[in-house]
Amino acid sequence: MSADTAEPWETVVTDTETFDCEYCGRPFAREQFLALHYGVDHPESIDDEQRAAYAAALEEEDAELRKFRLKALLALVVVYFGFLLLWAVVNLAF
Structure with missing residues (x-):
């Protein structure tokens, strides 16, 4: 597959x-990704070291x-309580 027709995830910087x-x-790009690929796509072919x-x-x-x-949970909690405090301030001010 040429670089022009390759999908973005298939493009490799040479x-x-x-x-x-x-x-x-x-x-x-990483050896970790290759190890995950072996386990997912070639589990019957890999040896003990690759496993x-x-x-x-x-x-x-x-x-x-x-x-x-x-x-992500921390960010959600911060946003939630930020809006809660904002709502409280707006309602108490008016």
């Missing part, structure tokens, strides 16, 4: 190092998602 899948040739890398990458991704969810 001056950076990529990690290519040994089974399908798909390039990845361990997949488990570690999956655990790291879960931790990052958990952190993101906590930050």
